[in-house]
Amino acid sequence: MNMIIQDDKSNLGMIEISSEVLEVIASIAVTETKGVHSLQNNFASGNFEKIGKKYRGRGVKVETEDNEVLISIYVTLDTKGKVHETAENIQKNVSQAIRNMTDHVVKEVNVHIVNIK
Template identity: 65%
Template sequence: MEISTKNSNLGIINISPEVIEVITSIAVTETPGVHSLQNNFASGNIEKLGKKFRGRGVKVDLKDDEVILSIYVALKEGVNVHKVAENIQSNVNQTLRTMLEQQVKEINVHIVNIIK
């Protein structure tokens, strides 16, 4: 499934979920307080089967041209968890709007671990 953005005389632009995953991954790892993205159960099993999973820690669901993100992240010790999660949501939303002109319906941040 892809997001389609129509442009009057020029045609249609299709954006694949993999592009959204990569852009989201970069935005998350650039957020202060984030240690790393973490695999969720599905991505770990895909990699065990030999297929490279590019959006490690990021799951993209597309429904009716709306984007729903689930982000699995490990934070650094001593940070305000709630504030860092809000900053992740803000950074991802702003980055996707700037780079893809795409609105995001939901950005769900799952704190998987705290790393010393």
């Protein structure tokens, strides 16, 4: 599903951002967070990679409804960091990255810690 951004200051047209773009932004923000070992594949990303397409948003699921963004992150953390602190930093970094790049507020960032290595 795509997210529509309306800008009342301009008559140039509509801006549409696909969910895949939001997934890539979120995945970059997660991997730049201290204490993150890696993102975990989810069902969709595993299938895309099997058919030969490199999937940059792996481990990230984005849902948009009524121009609200809901993000689920599936992640493996490092053993050296504090789990709770790292998860909170992931939430902050993802939310801030989406806001900075798309000027849209994220309603939820749900962090699913799949493993610790």
